[in-house]
Amino acid sequence: MSVEVRIDPTLCRGYAICALLFSEGVELDAWGYGRVIDATPAGRRAAKRAIRAAKACPNGAIRVISGGDGEGWGP
């Protein structure tokens, strides 16, 4: 399962939950907003964590798209 992770900066409000749940792929910028550092995490475990982070974001700012078919989690 290959996925692509994006954060919509217009929706991010700095809840920082993503940085906890998906720490290998997201870091917080100088103001506490999420920034993707690994947009295409390798491995099933990482993909699962990315999806968990997307589902947990209170503002739905994270999008995880599974490779190829364009099916996504999050809005």
Add this chain to the structure above:
Amino acid sequence: MTSPPLLQTLTPTFRYSTIGEVGGPHARLLSGPPRGAGAESLDGHLTRWGVNPLLVRPAEMRTALRSSGLQGRGGGRFPLSMKLETAMLAPGVPVVVVNASESEPASAKDDTLCRLRPHLVLDGAAAVAAMVGAGEATIHLHRSARGAREAIEAAVAERRSLIAGDPWWRVSVGPDRYVSGEASAIASFIDGGEARPRFSQAPMAVRGPSGRPTVVSNAETVAHLALLCRWDVAFWRAGGSLSSPGSQLVTVAGAVAEPGRVFEVVGEVGIGEVLMASGILSPPAAVLVGGYAGTWVQGAVAWSTSFEPAALEQIGAQAGCGLLGVLPHGSCGLAETARVVAYLAGETAGQCGPCVSGLPTLAATMEALARGELRRRELRRLRSLCDRLIGSGACRHPDGVVRLVRSAIEVFEDDVVRHLSGAPCRGASHAPILPIPDLDAASAGWR
């Protein structure tokens, strides 16, 4: 004007460089009646240009566009043919929008073009619509651009049912905000949403806010397409340089006799020559190149540089929206920059963290620097703030502000040292040079 001189095509190594003005002998986009004559009528336009012969042959238009290398003139310099080809391959009928909402406060090129040569803009928009197979085209303007809107609406009324192959015209008027001129903000507005930049996974040419492929192209860009369909491609290309084919419109602003005057740069012309045409006879202190989201360049350096992308890149600048802002000797570039940064920081869409949290700090720091109230170690913080802002957010707004600030600190290095010692230079109390628009109440929202 219908048959271009063949000399240009036979001897491609021969180039001529000149500065055109509205109605002047060397003008291309701006050829025709003088400025005082106002908008050129459909009759006048058809007499000079005839109907677009390729409008009914989209395939030939696409070939001409591809070989022309026409780049977006809104600042992005993205090849128009690539944008259109992407939109054609994407599923759905494309949305075609001409971006005539000139957000750069000192720039007047798109406004001038719409006011004086509305039919060139419409011809170009019709060509884009025909190429991508759209039955409708929208011309989008800022609410305050009343003259341009009147000219475009009158031109649309003149053309109704007269020009075979024209799309259905729509004229859209949106808020005057700086970021509202950004392509995704316009696409969002036309789709019924707010005129704020959008974040998207796919390029708009693949999938815009409406779900359909969306082509947003600058007014000058599509006007060039109108010339391109009627001219030999090599002749059209010779109006520019190798890195940017075709002539280009330039607005000269700041400390000049007539700020906001628009020139057409044909071939490789030095910035000094353009400034001389606007009455500046020796290098000024500095020139703001490319817009408020552009770069300051030392006057002497700018003077001898050609106004074309490759040469500008050598001096760390970009053509942007084609603005040349003149800063005279004795003025304070840091004070000017602080005013512009404060304006840009107030013009964010208020959506992304970097603009909401970072730009106000950047503006306050620049203001302190301009007043001579910044300490040395805070300057270091200003630099690292710039580093953190670059590439963040959904649109390129923070990048533009950072570009301006970084160039100011570099170009006005001596002033920075003076200001850090506790006293602003004498120039800081001078009257402002660059215009900062007053936002009218009607544009306070995003619709």
